Amino acid sequence: MTSLKLYTAIYVVLFVIATAQVAVERAGFLDSMYWTAFVAILVLSTVKALFVVGYYQHLKYEPRAVTLVVLAGLVGALALTFAAAYSII
Template identity: 40%
Template sequence: MADVRTYSLIYVVLLVLGTGKFAFFEFLTYELALAGTIILAVVKVLLIAGYYQHLLEEPRAISYMMGMAVFMVFLLTIAAGYSIQ
């Protein structure tokens, strides 16, 4: 289990990444800001899942199962978006 220093560092990184979204939309074009925001969101999800949900300490099979679940949700979202049109 990680110590308080690691959790504090991850919290600060998440705070900086959240501020980055604001800076992107202030200083970049909409398309670049949107792409940057998506990349920052993926990084934030990986940090939260890895450290706060302790997936880094779990066996790899559980991490693969979580990844498969996220992939299935992604496919469901694509299918729902396709059926709406």
Template identity: 40%
Template sequence: MADVRTYTLIYVVLLVLGTGKFAFFEFTPYNIALTATFLLAIVKSLLIAGYYQHLLEEPRSITYMMGIAVFMVLLLTIAAGYSIQ
């Protein structure tokens, strides 16, 4: 299990990434800001899953299972988007 210093560092990184989202929308064109926001959201979710949900300490098989589950949710979201059109 990680120590308090690691959790504090991850918290600060998440705070900076959240602030970066605001900065992108204020100082860059909309398309670039939207793409950067998606990339920041992916990085933030990986940090949260890895450290706060302790996936880094689990066996690799559980990490792969979680990755497959996220991929399936993505596929369902895409399929739902096409069915709405």
């Protein structure tokens, strides 16, 4: 049985992280300190993704092989994100 308190706490954490991402963008850090802001947003996005995958998609309770497949996809997505950011400059 899933815990409503756990899901509510995770929702609040995800909401706070999303608010922090918007705050980084709205504060103008993407204009003045691009790479610092980029890394901050990337780290926050990774944390959010891990919470969503671990709890809402129940990957926390799956066999390790399924977790590794998902992590390989995450690494691929991060590589594409870095490549896209590098090509903009």
